[in-house]
């Protein structure tokens with residue numbers, strides 16, 4: 321399996337082979353060796369569907385020490401759905417890990433359950449910015465031991481108004497951490513994050529800048545906010561494929 325030659329260890333390669341990952345996608349091929357070195361800040365311009373979750377997830381699983389219960393990695397994503405998806409992917413990649421705890425925290429769900437899970441020890445926390453800030457202010461999450469921060473869909477997070485939260489999180493975590501930023505587009509605000517909080521980041525652009533993935537067909541309909549979910553459901557029912 322070519323993932324082995326990229327430096328991914330056997331038990332993880334076995335897990336992803338089971339998932340049908342036979343060949344790395346272009347972003348995986350290029351970013352995995354860089355991220356595995358554990359010594360670089362990184363900016364990846366990549367669309368959804370390019371395999372970016374595994375591109376950062378596999379190196380993260382290699383670098384985190386499951387025997388140490390301290391929180392070592394933080395993945396920040398704009399929405400609950402994406403956070404849950406990232407967590408599911410990381411769990412599917414790490415079936416051979418016995419002591420690894422990956423905890424997802426996001427708004428709109430019981431904070432007490434999330435607090436309990438974090439307190440049991442989470443080497444990796446996957447979070448939306450708002451709920452993370454809440455848990456930080458309650459001193460439930462301790463970022464002093466963080467070594468890796470992944471900002472996924474950074475442009476979306478800034479669009480959603482999370483700039484201040486992200487600034488605060490990045491400026492209160494240890495100096496010597498690595499920041500890996502993924503974004504589909506590179507507006508000025510995202511560029512500023514990389515300027516302010518990253519040191520000589522290695523930068524990778526997958527495909528055309530600011531272009532949608534060509535395998536994805538974009539359609540939209542305009543509805544009232546309160547009808548969003550039922551409209552989406554109807555849309556999906558109507559086009560099941």
Ligand code: AMP
Pocket residue numbers: 340341342343344345348367368369370371372373374
């Ligand atoms: P992502 O861009 O991370 O959302 O990934 C898009 C989809 O591609 C997900 O369903 C992944 O499980 C799948 N995927 C990612 N990398 C590979 C790979 N190397 N081979 C096959 N499928 C992959």
